[in-house]
Amino acid sequence: MTLQAIKYENGTLEVLDQLLLPKESKYIPILGVEDGWKVINKMQVRGAPAIAIVGCLSLAVEISKEEFEKKKALRREVEGKLNYLISARPTAVNMKQAADHLISYINSLDNDESVSAQEMQARFVAAIEAMLEKDISDNRSIGEFGAKAVLNNVTDGEQVRILTHCNTGSLATAYFGTALGVVRCLHSASRLENCYFTETRPYNQGARLTAYELVHDKIPSTLVCDSTVAYLMKTAQINAVVVGADRVAANGDTANKIGTYQIAVVARHHEVPFYVAAPLTSIDFNVNTGDNIVIEERPQVEMTHINNIRIASPGNIFFFFLIIN
Numbered sequence: 065m066t067l068q069a070i071k072y073e074n075g076t077l078e079v080l081d082q083l084l085l086p087k088e089s090k091y092i093p094i095l096g097v098e099d100g101w102k103v104i105n106k107m108q109v110r111g112a113p114a115i116a117i118v119g120c121l122s123l124a125v126e127i128s129k130e131e132f133e134k135k136k137a138l139r140r141e142v143e144g145k146l147n148y149l150i151s152a153r154p155t156a157v158n159m160k161q162a163a164d165h166l167i168s169y170i171n172s173l174d175n176d177e178s179v180s181a182q183e184m185q186a187r188f189v190a191a192i193e194a195m196l197e198k199d200i201s202d203n204r205s206i207g208e209f210g211a212k213a214v215l216n217n218v219t220d221g222e223q224v225r226i227l228t229h230c231n232t233g234s235l236a237t238a239y240f241g242t243a244l245g246v247v248r249c250l251h252s253a254s255r256l257e258n259c260y261f262t263e264t265r266p267y268n269q270g271a272r273l274t275a276y277e278l279v280h281d282k283i284p285s286t287l288v289c290d291s292t293v294a295y296l297m298k299t300a301q302i303n304a305v306v307v308g309a310d311r312v313a314a315n316g317d318t319a320n321k322i323g324t325y326q327i328a329v330v331a332r333h334h335e336v337p338f339y340v341a342a343p344l345t346s347i348d349f350n351v352n353t354g355d356n357i358v359i360e361e362r363p364q365v366e367m368t369h370i371n372n373i374r375i376a377s378p379g380n381i382f383f384f385f386l387i388i389n
């Protein structure tokens with residue numbers, strides 16, 4: 065059975081509610097942009113590439129239902145709604161890149177006098193639908209390149225131990241994944257001894273989602289506490305750390321799930337190669353360095369509660385770790 069977090073067919077969209085996983089597999093119908101914005105903002109769908117795909121597909125669903133007599137009206141609606149979707153989660157750049165690309169595409173269709181309003185609508189929806197296929201083929205390439213890069217540092221035939229953080233698999237993308245795609249490729253080449261993955265507080269994308277995917281694919285793996293990473297590197301002979309990215313600045317600085325930085329520092333200390341596996345759509349050439357990446361601030365309840373049960377002592381505490389991306 066294939067793990068399918070995004071189900072789209074002929075203008076109908078459903079997404080797997082990732083907040084309920086692994087306890088429950090429930091799909092949420094997305095009837096338009098407002099629903100798309102909500103599932104992204106509430107993190108029912110998450111992972112930078114999946115955010116962009118679901119955001120854009122929610123727009124495809126909405127405009128497929130409408131009739132446009134004037135091309136300008138379609139262009140205006142598309143532009144406004146894409147800009148709105150970007151605001152759902154600011155750090156992941158993929159939605160912004162997709163919006164820029166689609167806005168310039170719709171402008172070119174608008175300027176082309178041989179294209180009717182109906183044709184413009186159909187072509188625009190087809191361009192969004194193509195994003196799904198493109199993401200899957202990009203992920204497979206990332207997986208292959210990444211596996212090769214990791215294996216370049218080890219002797220012929222040696223099996224490797226990988227550490228990853230957060231969830232970067234089928235649930236975070238259209239399918240296959242970025243960093244987890246590298247793990248999948250190493251496993252199918254019979255070169256993976258074990259994939260260690262962090263629980264990834266506060267939202268436990270590792271414990272809930274990466275665990276779910278690795279068990280599903282029968283990939284040898286071990287869940288570790290976030291605070292185990294330094295000890296693991298000292299004792300478990302990790303061959304490489306592979307993580308995803310929410311946004312990569314022009315100089316290579318990378319923003320990813322909170323905790324990624326400390327893993328990178330520890331990897332450097334232990335001389336373990338550290339790889340960021342990401343598609344070109346995660347690179348933001350408009351931002352020179354990581355200092356200029358807008359970091360998302362999440363509600364403190366995501367840290368103080370698990371499944372609506374308070375785990376932090378109540379009181380007037382200043383919660384420093386509000387920033388989780």
Ligand SMILES: CSC[C@@H](O)[C@@H](O)C(=O)COP(=O)(O)O
Pocket residue numbers: 110111112113156230231232233236237241242243269307308309310320321389
């Ligand atoms: C292929 S997913 C890339 C990143 O988005 C991923 O590494 C990550 O940190 C996801 O964080 P999330 O906050 O769950 O959206």
